[in-house]
Amino acid sequence: MTYKNRFTSSLELMGAYILAAFWVLPLLYAFWAxxxxxxxxxxxxxxxxLTLDNFREAWSQAPFLRYxxxxxxxxxxxLPGQLLISTLAAYAFVRFKFxxxxxxxxxxxxxxxxxxxxxxxQNYVTLSKLGLVDTITGMGLPYVASAFCxxxxxxxxxxxxxxxxxxxxxxxxxxxxxxxKVYVPLATPTFIAFSLVSVSHHWNNFLWPLIxxxxxxxxxLTVGLGIFGSPETGVDWSIMSAATLIxxxxxxxxxxxxxxxxVQSFMQAGIK
Amino acid sequence: xxxxxxxxxxxxxxxxxxxxxxxxxxxxxxTTFLNSLYTNKSIIRPRRFSGIEGYESMLSDPIFWKxxxxxxxxxxxxxxxxxxxxxxxxxxxxxxIPGRGLLRMAYFTPTMLPMIAVANIWLFxxxxxxxxxxxxxSIFGFESTNWLGSPSTVLPSxxxxxxxxxxxxxxxxxxxxxxxxxxELEEAAKLEGSSRWNYFWRVQYPxxxxxxxxxxxxxxxxxxxxxxxxFVLTKGGPDNASNLILYYIYETAxxxxxxxxxxxLTIFLLVLLAxxxxxxxxxxxxxxxxx
Numbered sequence: 001m002t003y004k005n006r007f008t009s010s011l012e013l014m015g016a017y018i019l020a021a022f023w024v025l026p027l028l029y030a031f032w033a034x035x036x037x038x039x040x041x042x043x044x045x046x047x048x049x050l051t052l053d054n055f056r057e058a059w060s061q062a063p064f065l066r067y068x069x070x071x072x073x074x075x076x077x078x079l080p081g082q083l084l085i086s087t088l089a090a091y092a093f094v095r096f097k098f099x100x101x102x103x104x105x106x107x108x109x110x111x112x113x114x115x116x117x118x119x120x121x122q123n124y125v126t127l128s129k130l131g132l133v134d135t136i137t138g139m140g141l142p143y144v145a146s147a148f149c150x151x152x153x154x155x156x157x158x159x160x161x162x163x164x165x166x167x168x169x170x171x172x173x174x175x176x177x178x179x180x181k182v183y184v185p186l187a188t189p190t191f192i193a194f195s196l197v198s199v200s201h202h203w204n205n206f207l208w209p210l211i212x213x214x215x216x217x218x219x220x221l222t223v224g225l226g227i228f229g230s231p232e233t234g235v236d237w238s239i240m241s242a243a244t245l246i247x248x249x250x251x252x253x254x255x256x257x258x259x260x261x262x263v264q265s266f267m268q269a270g271i272k
Numbered sequence: 273x274x275x276x277x278x279x280x281x282x283x284x285x286x287x288x289x290x291x292x293x294x295x296x297x298x299x300x301x302x303t304t305f306l307n308s309l310y311t312n313k314s315i316i317r318p319r320r321f322s323g324i325e326g327y328e329s330m331l332s333d334p335i336f337w338k339x340x341x342x343x344x345x346x347x348x349x350x351x352x353x354x355x356x357x358x359x360x361x362x363x364x365x366x367x368x369i370p371g372r373g374l375l376r377m378a379y380f381t382p383t384m385l386p387m388i389a390v391a392n393i394w395l396f397x398x399x400x401x402x403x404x405x406x407x408x409x410s411i412f413g414f415e416s417t418n419w420l421g422s423p424s425t426v427l428p429s430x431x432x433x434x435x436x437x438x439x440x441x442x443x444x445x446x447x448x449x450x451x452x453x454x455x456e457l458e459e460a461a462k463l464e465g466s467s468r469w470n471y472f473w474r475v476q477y478p479x480x481x482x483x484x485x486x487x488x489x490x491x492x493x494x495x496x497x498x499x500x501x502x503f504v505l506t507k508g509g510p511d512n513a514s515n516l517i518l519y520y521i522y523e524t525a526x527x528x529x530x531x532x533x534x535x536x537l538t539i540f541l542l543v544l545l546a547x548x549x550x551x552x553x554x555x556x557x558x559x560x561x562x563x
Contacts, residue, residue, distance in 0.1 A: 016364040017371070019357075020378035023440065027381060029404070030393045042402050089289035098282025104290065111297045113549040117497045118518070118542055121525040121534050122300030122307075145292035175281065204386035206500040207518075211526065222386045226503050237396050244392045248385055255384045259377050262384070266441070267448040270486075 030241045038238035054242035058228075061239070063216055064246050067224035071250075073136050074209070074220055075202050079195055081144035087187075089145075090153035091179050095165070105154075111147035120211055127212060139212050139220075143202065149194050152269065156190040157183055193265035200262070203251045221247040301542065308535035326536035336537065338512050339520045342427060346516065347495040349431040350438065355487055357439040359480070362446030363472070379440040387437065391501035394433045395420075398505075420506050423513035430505065430514055438494070442487050449483035450476065489552040493545055517541050 033041035034055065040048030058064070092098060093105055116123060123142050124133070132138030160183060168178045184191075206222040213219045219227075225247040228240070255262050308326050313319040330336050365376045382390065397404040398419035406416050419429045453476060461471040499519040502508055508515030508523065515523075517537065525534035 012364075013369060016369070016375055019361070019364075020375050023436065024378045024381065026390075026393050026397070026436070027385070033396075044407075085288045085292065088285040092282045092285035096278050096282030096285065098279045098286070101282065104286060107298065108289070108293060110301075111293055113546040114297055114301055114542055115497065116296060118538060118545065119297070119300040119304065120522065121531060121538060122304050123296055124525075125303075125531075126295065126300065141292070142296040145289045145296070147293070150289060200384060204384075204388075206386060206388050206503070207522070210503070211522070222388045222500075225386075225392065226388045226500075240392055240396075244389045248389045252381075252384060255381070256377070259373070259380075263376065263380055263444060263447075266383075266444045270445045270448060 030244055033238050034241040034245050036238060038236050041238045041241070054236075054238040055246065057236075057239045058243040058246060062224055062228050062243065064221070064224065064243070066216055067219055067221045067247070068250065070136065070213075070218055071203060071220040071222075074140055075199050077136060077140040078143050078202050079198050081140070082146045082149050082198060083191060083195070085145055086149035086153050087179070087184065089150045090157050091183060093150075093154050094157040108147045108150050111145070112151070116142040117207065120208055123208075124211055133212060134214050134218050136218055139209050139218065140202075142208070146198070148269075149198070152190055152194055153187060156187045160186050189268070192261070193268040196258075196262055196265035197269045200251065200255075304535045304538050304542070307532055308539050310532060312530060312532045322532075326532055327540075329533070330536050330540065335512055335515070335520065339508075339515045339517050342512075342514065343496055343516050345427060346431060346434070347492055349428065350434045350495065351488065351491045353431075354435050354439045354442055354491065355484065357435065358442035358446050358487070361439060361443040362450055363476075365443070366447060366450045379443055381440070382437045383441040383444075385437070387498060387500035388504060390433065390437050391504035394436075395505060398429050420514075421510055423510055426506060426510065426514040430501065433501070434495075434498075438491065442491065445483050445487050446480060449480045453479050485555055486552070489548060492548055496541060496545060 035050050035052070036045075036048050037051055037053070089108070093101055098104075119142075127133055127138040127141070130138070132141065164182050164186075165178055168182050173181060204222060205220075206226060209220050210223045210226060213223055225243060228243050309321060309323060311317070311320045311322045311325075361379045365372060365379065369375075400406055400418040400421065401416045403419070405419065410416065417425060419425045457475055458471065461475060466474070496517060499516050499522070502514065502516065502519045506514045508519050518541065521534050521537045521541065524530050524537060
């Protein structure tokens with residue numbers, strides 16, 4: 001490498017790190033502020049004492065454990081539902097070619113354009129008629145049938161050679177047995193990719209859960225955090241930072257550990 | 273006979289998805305449209321067919337035009353910047369450089385945060401006087417600015433935060449795109465003595481064009497669907513300077529309880545997003561044909 005090249009590449013490297021610093025600093029600051037008294041946090045007193053008071057205070061001001069449980073329940077309701085329903089539907093599209101399948105698939109794709117986020121008003125009306133307002137079921141139900149998941153699985157199932165299915169049939173596998181023993185195992189990477197994307201999405205979802213929940217028993221972390229910050233009684237930055245950290249910790253820690261899988265899943269889900 | 277059985281089995285397998293999609297996508301779309309053609313029911317007056325009156329009042333509603341313009345400015349202000357940064361990030365992370373995993377993590381982390389948490393963090397940066405930005409600018413003798421409280425700075429402030437949140441997400445798609453480009457092309461370019469700059473503009477950039485199209489359209493759709501931060505940062509204010517269509521729909525339906533007007537607004541947003549998504553389908557079709 002020539003001298004000039006080495007110079008530009010180290011300059012580029014520096015640029016890359018500076019950009020990265022800008023990208024982590026807001027979060028790092030929140031982290032730092034959460035462990036310091038807010039007076040010190042605001043004035044950037046770097047050598048001020050550490051404290052856990054903010055976490056204690058945030059924890060006592062709002063039932064974060066309950067919120068966390070609600071988020072967990074919500075995600076555990078949506079994801080298995082999505083996987084089960086979409087697997088069946090995708091299998092129907094790929095191997096049954098039932099009459100009207102093309103029209104049916106077009107109707108599925110409509111949901112890619114008209115997502116539940118936009119239909120909040122009418123879906124609220126529907127769920128109140130069903131008596132499901134302020135329930136985890138009501139919060140998850142509009143998302144359980146996912147056009148995106150059906151689409152992804154259909155693409156994956158289509159790539160599975162017919163010979164495998166024929167072989168399984170010869171072995172005496174039933175229709176559902178073929179799905180379970182041939183299709184599902186071969187689609188595992190797609191299942192994982194979709195699951196990580198779906199969990200991240202619903203763990204972080206806010207608007208719809210805000211509308212449909214109105215009690216501590218159903219409110220997920222995001223909504224809990226949203227109403228935590230809102231009182232106009234003067235915000236304590238350090239307590240707010242602590243509350244924010246408590247709320248994002250579970251997913252963020254999972255991401256930091258399985259970073260590669262998360263990024264790859266988003267990549268896979270995006271390409272298809 | 274066997275065909276009939278398979279038909280029945282196929283529909284049976286599709287039925288759970290079909291029922292839920294009908295209940296929460298197709299049915300609400302139709303009722304939203306119908307509601308937009310009727311007035312609201314009240315205690316003194318029954319619901320009445322009003323045709324396109326709702327849409328007429330939408331077109332003469334200055335707030336509607338304001339929030340629509342805000343949405344378009346937001347898209348214009350965030351998408352090109354995010355895409356530019358995303359390409360740079362992807363090019364950085366795609367190379368074998370020291371600390372590559374760490375860099376990728378740094379760029380991608382904001383994607384994993386809920387928008388509501390992002391807003392909480394940035395709220396402090398934008399706070400007048402005590403906020404991070406004001407403290408930094410005061411060192412250079414600038415006066416304190418109420419970033420989120422003044423109509424001229426609120427939207428740009430939200431744009432900066434949005435770019436921070438989204439660039440890393442778009443990076444992932446470019447990363448996927450870059451990995452499909454054969455390394456032999458780079459070898460060849462090197463042999464030809466082509467500069468990196470040249471290689472990017474002549475080879476990588478054109479090959480990433482489908483990715484850019486995909487990201488462009490999805491970013492546009494996202495910019496209309498994401499309003500969570502408004503709940504924490506501005507509540508659409510001051511004077512609707514940061515209000516967006518979806519937040520306006522939320523306000524109209526759940527605060528002003530005007531379902532009829534909220535439905536008209538929803539139909540507008542729905543048609544806009546559906547047309548955009550349709551454009552994406554058509555473009556992808558075209559790409560397949562040319563191949």
